[in-house]
Amino acid sequence: MLLAACALLAAAASSARTLDEIIASKRIIFGVNPNLPPLGLYDAKNQIDGFDVAIARKIADALGVTLEIVPVGPSDRIPFLLADRVDVVTGGMTRTPDRLNAIDFTNPVNTEVMGILTTADKPYRELNQLDDPRVTLVEVRGTTPVRFIKTKLPKAQVLLLDNYPDAIRAIAQGRADALIDVLDFVLVYTKNYSTKWRVVDVPIEVGYDCLGIRKGNVALTQRMNKEIAVLHADGFIAASWLKWFGHPMLHDPTAVTPVAASQ
Amino acid sequence: MTLQFRPILEQWPYLLGGAWLSLEMAVLAFVCGMSIGLVCAALLQFAPPYPRRLITAYVTFATNTPQLVQIYFLFFGLPEVGVILPPLAAVLVGMTFNAGAYLCEILRAGFLSLRPAELEAAEVLGFSRLQLIRLVMMPHVMKVMFPSLSNQFIMMTLGTSMASVFGVEELTGRTLSLGADTYLSVEAFTVAAVLYLVISLVATFTLVLYGRLVHRIKTRML
Numbered sequence: 001m002l003l004a005a006c007a008l009l010a011a012a013a014s015s016a017r018t019l020d021e022i023i024a025s026k027r028i029i030f031g032v033n034p035n036l037p038p039l040g041l042y043d044a045k046n047q048i049d050g051f052d053v054a055i056a057r058k059i060a061d062a063l064g065v066t067l068e069i070v071p072v073g074p075s076d077r078i079p080f081l082l083a084d085r086v087d088v089v090t091g092g093m094t095r096t097p098d099r100l101n102a103i104d105f106t107n108p109v110n111t112e113v114m115g116i117l118t119t120a121d122k123p124y125r126e127l128n129q130l131d132d133p134r135v136t137l138v139e140v141r142g143t144t145p146v147r148f149i150k151t152k153l154p155k156a157q158v159l160l161l162d163n164y165p166d167a168i169r170a171i172a173q174g175r176a177d178a179l180i181d182v183l184d185f186v187l188v189y190t191k192n193y194s195t196k197w198r199v200v201d202v203p204i205e206v207g208y209d210c211l212g213i214r215k216g217n218v219a220l221t222q223r224m225n226k227e228i229a230v231l232h233a234d235g236f237i238a239a240s241w242l243k244w245f246g247h248p249m250l251h252d253p254t255a256v257t258p259v260a261a262s263q
Numbered sequence: 264m265t266l267q268f269r270p271i272l273e274q275w276p277y278l279l280g281g282a283w284l285s286l287e288m289a290v291l292a293f294v295c296g297m298s299i300g301l302v303c304a305a306l307l308q309f310a311p312p313y314p315r316r317l318i319t320a321y322v323t324f325a326t327n328t329p330q331l332v333q334i335y336f337l338f339f340g341l342p343e344v345g346v347i348l349p350p351l352a353a354v355l356v357g358m359t360f361n362a363g364a365y366l367c368e369i370l371r372a373g374f375l376s377l378r379p380a381e382l383e384a385a386e387v388l389g390f391s392r393l394q395l396i397r398l399v400m401m402p403h404v405m406k407v408m409f410p411s412l413s414n415q416f417i418m419m420t421l422g423t424s425m426a427s428v429f430g431v432e433e434l435t436g437r438t439l440s441l442g443a444d445t446y447l448s449v450e451a452f453t454v455a456a457v458l459y460l461v462i463s464l465v466a467t468f469t470l471v472l473y474g475r476l477v478h479r480i481k482t483r484m485l
Binding site for chain 2: 138141142143146147159160161162166169173174175
């Protein structure tokens with residue numbers, strides 16, 4: 001529904017600002033989700049900051065333009081792009097076939113890994129080993145992995161808690177054996193414990209987060225790809241990730257076929 | 264009106280199972296709490312000063328800290344010293360600990376309301392000890408304590424809702440899960456509210472009936 005609406009909007013709206021127009025206007029507008037820490041968040045001065053903003057700022061500098069940030073939400077970020085309210089959209093923009101019908105994506109900036117967090121003393125090497133009544137998985141109530149476990153790991157015991165810090169604590173204390181979630185966002189809580197943590201090598205799913213650009217805005221997409229490649233090559237993206245997430249990225253975002261090939 | 268109750272009502276047995284667990288938890292914690300309360304109230308009345316002070320400290324601590332905090336300590340605090348209680352056990356121990364203190368106070372108030380003259384009169388009339396308890400003490404004490412005990416039980420029944428924080432899938436836990444699965448939280452909680460209301464009213468009705476039949480206490484239900 002949303003994508004159909006987006007496609008309609010795309011057809012009806014005027015064309016997006018081109019790379020030349022952006023450079024001539026001396027400003028680029030990035031849509032950032034400020035409620036997705038540490039990708040995007042409000043800082044102490046109520047300004048939007050975070051990993052996405054660090055990348056956006058660097059790209060704006062490379063283009064020699066000022067950065068303007070517009071807050072977007074998970075449901076309106078694509079409509080914002082299609083209505084030309086933003087030039088580029090971020091905020092956990094995982095590349096999916098559905099979204100590719102509505103917008104273009106740059107090459108990946110970062111990855112999101114849905115994986116298994118456990119402790120070094122546990123023997124789990126792959127997902128199937130968790131489908132066992134002797135295994136207790138701790139999850140946060142209402143999150144997507146809960147549904148995933150219900151269908152894929154029906155034999156596992158599930159302990160549902162209210163928040164990630166408590167879920168991580170439950171594993172540290174030996175109350176639960178493992179946690180399945182997008183680990184990039186939860187590993188920060190493991191630092192409070194002396195427990196020997198282990199992320200199971202085989203990820204369940206890897207999402208590739210890219211910059212979203214209005215469909216057909218080829219020059220802008222190509223320039224963004226160039227800047228992203230530079231930021232990967234000089235280590236800026238890896239360093240920013242480490243700064244904001246407190247641990248290195250779990251999966252290398254450059255180890256994939258560029259978006260153009262997958263389209 | 265955008266409310267959709269059908270997907271929630273289709274999960275009726277799931278919610279009913281949660282309601283039943285809530286009731287079981289309340290009954291179990293109440294019965295265990297009563298035992299603790301009775302012992303503590305008796306000790307407060309008859310024990311030497313040192314144990315009395317200990318019990319006073321327990322009652323003061325348990326009635327002046329939130330039950331949620333007490334259970335949080337049992338659930339996440341005890342594992343630090345190597346004791347891992349399963350979620351349901353941690354919640355039941357916490358509820359019993361909390362209820363024991365409140366029930367001790369209720370029972371103590373009941374005992375204190377006994378007038379020595381009544382007991383002396385019964386003894387003069389030649390009542391046996393059993394007759395004294397059954398015919399003189401109990402009717403009087405129950406009249407004083409029964410409304411408070413009933414209230415405590417209802418509050419404990421509704422208080423089971425915080426068990427969901429510790430992974431116990433009682434009524435609130437199941438409601439939260441169902442709301443997350445169906446994205447129909449308002450509808451799920453509306454159904455849960457009705458179930459809680461039914462549990463409370465049935466419990467109240469049963470207690471009123473018990474009070475009337477067994478202790479001849481005339482209280483109104485509503």
